[in-house]
Amino acid sequence: MKDPAQQALDTAVARGATYADARVMDIRQRYLSTKNGQAGQVRDSHSLGIGIRVIVDGAWGFASTQDLSRPSIDAAAGRAVEIARASALCKKRDVRLAPEGKVVDHWEAACKVDPFTLPVSTCLDLLLKVDAELRKVKGVTLAEAAMDFRKIDQLFLSSEGSEIRQVKTQTGAGFVATSFNGNEIQRRSYPNSFGGQYQTRGYELVEELDLLGHAPEVAEQAVALHQCDQCPAGERDIILGSSQLGLQIHESIGHPIELDRVLGDEANFAGMSFLTLDKLGKLKYASDIVNVVADATVLHGPGLGTFAYDDEGVAAQCTPIIQNGLFVGYLSSRESAASIGQPRSSGAMRADGWNRIPLIRMTNVSLLPGKGTLEDLIADTDDGIYMETNRSWSIDDRRYNFQFGTEIGWEIKHGKKTRMLKNPSYGGITTEFWNSCDAICGREEWVLWGTPNCGKGQPMQTMGTGHGASPARFRKVKVGVAYQGN
Amino acid sequence: MILSRQFADELFSKVLKYSRAEETEASVTGTSYSLTRFANNTIHQNVSEEDVSLSVRAVAGQRTARASTNKLDEDSIREVCEAALALASLQPPNPDLLPMPGPQMYRAVDRYDGETAQLSPQARAETVRKVIQRAEKDGLTAAGVFSSGRSVNALYNSRGLAAFHEESVSEFSVTMLGETSSGWAKKTGPRYQLLGIDELADRAARKALQSRDPREVPPGKYAVILEPSAVMDLLGFLLLDFGGLSVYEKRSCFTGRVGEKVFGENIQIRDDVFHPFSSGAPFDGEGVPRQRVSLVENGVLRNLVYCRETAHKMGAQPTGHGFPLPNEYGEAPLNLVVEGGHASEEEMIRSTERGLLVTRFWYIREVDPYAKILTGMTRDGTFWIENGEVKYGVRNFRFNQSIIEMLNQVEMMSASERAAGEESIEMVVPKMKIREFNFSSLTRF
Numbered sequence: 001m002k003d004p005a006q007q008a009l010d011t012a013v014a015r016g017a018t019y020a021d022a023r024v025m026d027i028r029q030r031y032l033s034t035k036n037g038q039a040g041q042v043r044d045s046h047s048l049g050i051g052i053r054v055i056v057d058g059a060w061g062f063a064s065t066q067d068l069s070r071p072s073i074d075a076a077a078g079r080a081v082e083i084a085r086a087s088a089l090c091k092k093r094d095v096r097l098a099p100e101g102k103v104v105d106h107w108e109a110a111c112k113v114d115p116f117t118l119p120v121s122t123c124l125d126l127l128l129k130v131d132a133e134l135r136k137v138k139g140v141t142l143a144e145a146a147m148d149f150r151k152i153d154q155l156f157l158s159s160e161g162s163e164i165r166q167v168k169t170q171t172g173a174g175f176v177a178t179s180f181n182g183n184e185i186q187r188r189s190y191p192n193s194f195g196g197q198y199q200t201r202g203y204e205l206v207e208e209l210d211l212l213g214h215a216p217e218v219a220e221q222a223v224a225l226h227q228c229d230q231c232p233a234g235e236r237d238i239i240l241g242s243s244q245l246g247l248q249i250h251e252s253i254g255h256p257i258e259l260d261r262v263l264g265d266e267a268n269f270a271g272m273s274f275l276t277l278d279k280l281g282k283l284k285y286a287s288d289i290v291n292v293v294a295d296a297t298v299l300h301g302p303g304l305g306t307f308a309y310d311d312e313g314v315a316a317q318c319t320p321i322i323q324n325g326l327f328v329g330y331l332s333s334r335e336s337a338a339s340i341g342q343p344r345s346s347g348a349m350r351a352d353g354w355n356r357i358p359l360i361r362m363t364n365v366s367l368l369p370g371k372g373t374l375e376d377l378i379a380d381t382d383d384g385i386y387m388e389t390n391r392s393w394s395i396d397d398r399r400y401n402f403q404f405g406t407e408i409g410w411e412i413k414h415g416k417k418t419r420m421l422k423n424p425s426y427g428g429i430t431t432e433f434w435n436s437c438d439a440i441c442g443r444e445e446w447v448l449w450g451t452p453n454c455g456k457g458q459p460m461q462t463m464g465t466g467h468g469a470s471p472a473r474f475r476k477v478k479v480g481v482a483y484q485g486n
Numbered sequence: 487m488i489l490s491r492q493f494a495d496e497l498f499s500k501v502l503k504y505s506r507a508e509e510t511e512a513s514v515t516g517t518s519y520s521l522t523r524f525a526n527n528t529i530h531q532n533v534s535e536e537d538v539s540l541s542v543r544a545v546a547g548q549r550t551a552r553a554s555t556n557k558l559d560e561d562s563i564r565e566v567c568e569a570a571l572a573l574a575s576l577q578p579p580n581p582d583l584l585p586m587p588g589p590q591m592y593r594a595v596d597r598y599d600g601e602t603a604q605l606s607p608q609a610r611a612e613t614v615r616k617v618i619q620r621a622e623k624d625g626l627t628a629a630g631v632f633s634s635g636r637s638v639n640a641l642y643n644s645r646g647l648a649a650f651h652e653e654s655v656s657e658f659s660v661t662m663l664g665e666t667s668s669g670w671a672k673k674t675g676p677r678y679q680l681l682g683i684d685e686l687a688d689r690a691a692r693k694a695l696q697s698r699d700p701r702e703v704p705p706g707k708y709a710v711i712l713e714p715s716a717v718m719d720l721l722g723f724l725l726l727d728f729g730g731l732s733v734y735e736k737r738s739c740f741t742g743r744v745g746e747k748v749f750g751e752n753i754q755i756r757d758d759v760f761h762p763f764s765s766g767a768p769f770d771g772e773g774v775p776r777q778r779v780s781l782v783e784n785g786v787l788r789n790l791v792y793c794r795e796t797a798h799k800m801g802a803q804p805t806g807h808g809f810p811l812p813n814e815y816g817e818a819p820l821n822l823v824v825e826g827g828h829a830s831e832e833e834m835i836r837s838t839e840r841g842l843l844v845t846r847f848w849y850i851r852e853v854d855p856y857a858k859i860l861t862g863m864t865r866d867g868t869f870w871i872e873n874g875e876v877k878y879g880v881r882n883f884r885f886n887q888s889i890i891e892m893l894n895q896v897e898m899m900s901a902s903e904r905a906a907g908e909e910s911i912e913m914v915v916p917k918m919k920i921r922e923f924n925f926s927s928l929t930r931f
Contacts, residue, residue, distance in 0.1 A: 033814060036735070039577040040814040042551040044569050049537065049556065061607075062533040066556040076536070083532045086522070086607035090529040090615050121576040128578070141736045144814065180736035185855040265525045267629035268661040268670075269908065271848070271865075274930070355535045392851040394884070396863040401884055401929035403861050405853050423854065427884070427927060458523055458631045458659075459533070482853040482861055482886050485707065485924040 001155040004068045008052045009159050011077035017054040019097065021158040023311060024050045025354035030116065033146035034127040036135065042120070049354035052077050056084035058094030064355040097334040098345050100314055102161035107308035109168035111202035115149035118203055123147050126211065133215035134177045139223035145175035147206060148195065162313040170304060170464065171205045172198035172452055175215065177222040186225035186422065188407055190218045192243040193390050198450030198464060200302045221408060224420060231409055231424040233480030237384035238426055239377055239473045244406055245367065246449035246467035247390050252430040253292055254365040254465065256399040257321055257329070259336040270456045271397025275327065277340060285327040286434035289370055292322040294331055296347060296363035303466020304450040305363035312358060314347035321365065333360050352461040359457050364448065366468030370440030374471045377439055379415040385479060386410045386417060387424045403427035405482050425482035436475045445470035489516025489538050491650050494640035497540060497558065502644060504564040507544035507571045509586045511643040513810065515539055519635030522610040527618045527627055529611060543811060544570035548579035550812055584794050586643045592768045592775050595760065597676040602654040603636035605678060610634065617687045621662055626694055630660035634678055641773045651767035658683045661866055662694040667879055669693025670846055670866035672715065674906040693845060693867035697879025702928065703870055705883060709841030710923040711834045714905035714915050716844045720889050721822060722910020723852055723860055728781055730796040731816025739858040739890065740787055748787045749893035755782040757791060757807065757819030763904035763914045764821040771810035779805050781819065793817040826916030827899030834898050834919040836874040843869040843876060850909045859888045863929065883925040895921040
């Protein structure tokens with residue numbers, strides 16, 4: 001890996017780059033799925049290549065290639081320089097980077113059971129057993145289960161002398177039962193929707209999830225949803241399950257704190273943010289009990305946003321985002337940090353492959369735990385709705401107005417979970433919602449969820465992010481909003 | 487590396503040499519793509535990518551699996567062939583798996599322009615500079631992309647099938663931002679010269695200027711005029727529902743509705759890869775020739791699309807819309823054409839007593855899979871219409887709307903055009919005036 005990366009740097013600098021970095025990434029993926037008793041997708045993929053990022057004449061250029069031969073590397077480095085010179089035709093000022101020291105390091109994420117060493121038949125056998133359990137329940141019309149493994153081996157070299165090798169293994173697994181009853185489709189997923197749970201770990205994650213043990217109850221709920229009442233419309237207290245709250249954090253805190261959005265870099269596609277610079281240190285984002293961090297360090301846990309260094313070679317950090325309800329921090333890059341006068345990047349630049357530039361991405365943006373169990377919180381709620389497992393999610397391009405739907409809900413009356421509710425949904429305005437949070441469950445309920453499919457950038461990049469959350473209560477939220485008027 | 491047909495042919499010869507599978511399929515894809523991105527009236531990201539990858543599908547005893555690599559040396563080719571076969575061998579047999587198709591005949595499509603494929607970064611930067619100057623003339627800030635490149639897709643199998651498709655690609659998208667408003671426009675196509683970049687920049691700027699200081703209109707059900715980008719981003723949520731497997735597995739909103747009148751009398755939808763505004767190869771993921779399929783006629787759901795396996799299960803004929811095997815989704819129409827009407831936007835506006843004009847939608851998601859209720863936001867140019875005139879820009883709305891109901895309330899349509907959005911693939915669709923559309927809440931801008 002080192003030879004092509006060093007050659008790319010040498011060529012770029014020789015051709016006029018005042019800064020250059022090169023990332024060689026070797027990405028191996030295995031995806032296995034089953035559906036209604038048959039293997040679905042069974043595929044392995046392997047992608048190796050180099051991306052070269054340069055500053056020339058005060059402007060950025062980037063080129064990538066899968067061909068690591070010497071002529072190809074020279075051509076790609078030359079192309080990056082040529083592209084940067086073209087960028088300079090439209091620059092308003094020179095790119096400045098917040099300073100960062102030289103780093104030489106090698107880091108490997110913990111992985112107890114390497115999923116690539118397991119026989120594929122072991123994985124498929126488990127998925128097919130889950131599938132069979134799901135289909136035992138009358139009314140389940142579609143059973144789907146999947147595992148997704150990824151090993152990413154990457155080397156980062158910069159013209160400032162950094163040389164960082166990082167290896168990490170990511171694992172995802174989950175299943176979904178679908179039921180069609182003639183006029184309605186209902187689904188239940190475990191442990192989360194849209195692929196299940198994902199972490200930076202090995203197959204040990206799959207073993208801990210106990211997919212098979214949860215299949216019967218999840219399948220029964222999918223069918224039972226047809227018979228239960230529709231989630232009412234109106235203003236109610238709600239308790240969100242931890243995976244749903246994880247996505248709520250992702251959309252209404254994680255994205256708005258990305259400094260490139262704030263500065264307008266994403267205006268054409270992913271959008272901007274309501275968190276303009278004047279709000280830093282002043283906006284009461286949430287109620288006093290809310291504390292949120294963006295933590296990429298290993299200490300936070302094996303999230304999809306856990307690493308040792310970001311893709312600019314900046315060490316992983318724990319950045320306070322909301323302290324006792326006050327907005328105190330952004331996710332930043334070396335360039336964006338410098339542009340707002342901050343001394344250092346928060347270490348959030350991440351690329352989804354060798355052929356993409358790093359962008360400011362969420363690391364593990366997590367709500368810190370409060371106290372008590374979910375049972376305690378339900379017992380403390382007189383009249384409300386508990387909502388679990390995301391079904392739909394949408395938020396405006398500045399991150400004010402959101403709406404979520406969940407797969408299932410239960411009404412809470414006088415401290416007890418009562419009737420099941422179908423098609424739950426809720427919506428609101430970000431800061432009003434977070435300021436209505438009056439209880440957060442404790443560490444024992446806290447789960448570091450993985451969101452594997454966060455899209456951003458042009459060309460689009462798909463990144464995995466982590467979100468720790470325990471169930472929490474929000475007062476007087478608009479519920480049933482998705483079905484009103486339909 | 488520039489992927490040529492000869493190079494792809496040679497690669498497949500090597501695959502055949504190394505594969506020990508009963509049947510072997512190989513897909514060779516090549517990308518040469520560059521994108522210039524601008525924001526705050528400056529180029530801030532400017533990237534280029536070259537990649538060639540080989541994907542091998544092996545069949546062993548009614549089992550199939552796929553392995554892919556972008557390392558193209560002899561050892562890697564041998565390894566990918568072995569990996570595909572090993573993966574296939576480790577799974578239970580699939581009684582529905584069909585033998586690979588033999589050689590096919592394809593109708594040619596011309597979607598390649600050498601100038602677009604090789605456009606230089608300087609040429610893209612010069613174009614962006616003009617767009618920025620256009621923005622600055624009116625005190626606006628421009629953000630967007632201008633991309634160009636080439637993609638190649640070659641597909642082979644051991645029964646003698648060989649298919650090759652080369653296409654140039656280009657995209658221009660621009661958001662013009664004012665202090666309190668924004669406007670947007672986007673086009674894509676195989677020839678950058680036909681994108682009309684100056685006109686797109688003008689259109690986005692006009693929208694930003696016309697929607698300055700947006701007013702607040704209460705949420706509710708209003709007549710709405712949807713521009714083509716807004717129409718296509720909604721209809722994209724129907725693509726998988728038109729697939730035969732989706733109906734067979736009862737996950738489609740059309741389950742139990744095939745042959746029924748699902749939309750208004752004035753709705754005609756077909757899939758047509760040969761339409762002059764369409765994109766893509768004239769063959770599907772197994773190399774089956776894509777056919778034109780009439781999906782909806784006078785509002786009646788007449789046909790679905792089928793890959794070979796679904797067609798076999800459902801007693802239908804394959805239509806050439808399958809995804810590469812193995813996959814969970816089966817098939818989908820990827821070149822939707824909605825037959826338009828004759829109304830101009832001006833006529834639609836003149837006929838509207840009270841209503842809204844929507845430029846584009848954002849963050850559309852499915853709320854209900856069978857009623858097909860979608861939610862999302864308006865963005866970058868939403869206007870209030872009163873007494874037949876566009877009056878002013880308004881704050882953005884959230885909507886919750888069944889698109890099945892929406893397509894039963896289409897009052898007027900313009901001629902269809904190739905539309906581009908951000909939530910779906912390109913389609914040929916008209917502007918539509920909808921009698922009543924459910925805007926459920928407001929945001930703050």
